[in-house]
Amino acid sequence: MMKQLRVEADHPYNVHIGHQVFSLFTKDYHGLLSSADRIVVVADAQVAKLHLEYLLGYLREFDVRVLTIPAGEQAKSVETFMDCHTFLLSEGCSRKSLLLAFGGGATGDVAGFVASTFMRGIPYIQLPTTILAHDSAVGGKTAINHKLGKNMIGTFYQPEAVLYDIQLLRTLPADEVRSGMAEVVKHAFISNESWLLELLEIDELGTMADGEIMAHLEKGIAVKAAIVEEDEFESGVRKYLNFGHTLAHALEGHFGYGRITHGEAVALGMAYALHLSNHARLNEFLVWCRKNSYPLEKLQEVSFEEILPFMKKDKKSSEGALSFVLLEKTGTPFLETIEEKRAEAAYLELCSMLGGV
């Protein structure tokens, strides 16, 4: 089964999700691939080990070059960014070349950034391999990290297409399933209470069947696509996709990129934002996080002073103000600047609340 969703961005494209989506290389995308002078797959090293042969099986007709990059978050570095450019240059790539980003959000973010900057921009296709990447592969945000802040160097650059083969998700370890489902829950919190309640009933994320995962991913992509269509370059409503991220990015910066998964950090960040929002479902959400082994205890390892400098540099804020996406209620997000004293008190309250969950 294969489904198709449309993203009507400035540069519109389709998201194909389901089984055998790579068969579209020789159908819908045959023209794009056959007109490229070079096709380069930028693959996460771990994903390459598990699934590169499978991918290349669908690309037999084409002359494809492969560059493997470090697995996961370590790839979002200046070094990997430069290694990609060096590879493209030494392989004789030009403005007529095509890049395929094969991996999770980290691979998609760095490869997308490379695509947006190589000779000032070449086309690329996202081939996401994680649950989380239902979010990262759609919407055109690309980035690498700076030690002073997450995703601080990047561009908005939409792909030609997203081919999302959900069969590849079967090899995801439990912590990556957990990480990805946090962004699904984020999409529910900012859009739809009944979907949220359905998600909060899942006691063991690891037991979800392919069909169930796919249904949630489709809903998440639809929420994301609608927001991107309205505000591609994040001057307004796109900021709502950052629900939970002011604290999440601070935690990632504090612990070191890759030491806490992005989705786990987002889960903790959503708990904080729910508390700041006085949201009725905070306790329910914390119980769900506990049942599904989100590392809530990590919050107690970090002082407010340690995360404050990162939160002050958040991309939603300026002049060091603390900026959060809060919820009036589920489905009604808004942007709020919170005074430092209130943010600190709420952080301490949340930390002490965690002992009782």
Ligand SMILES: NC(=O)c1ccc[n+]([C@@H]2O[C@H](COP(=O)([O-])OP(=O)(O)OC[C@H]3O[C@@H](n4cnc5c(N)ncnc54)[C@H](O)[C@@H]3O)[C@@H](O)[C@H]2O)c1
């Ligand atoms: N651009 C955006 O809009 C956007 C949105 C959300 C998140 N992000 C970014 O995405 C990144 C997180 O992405 P992620 O959660 O996909 O993680 P990831 O890309 O870091 O991958 C996590 C781990 O899973 C492994 N992996 C990937 N696919 C696998 C598979 N099918 N089977 C087994 N192992 C697999 C990788 O090797 C890695 O070790 C963060 O850097 C975050 O900032 C970007």
Ligand SMILES: O=C(O)C(=O)C[C@@H](O)[C@H](O)[C@H](O)COP(=O)(O)O
């Ligand atoms: O697409 C968006 O916009 C998002 O905010 C999605 C987030 O889940 C994602 O983590 C994104 O990379 C965050 O972007 P940033 O601009 O806050 O770095």
Ligand SMILES: [Zn+2]
């Ligand atoms: Zn995110």
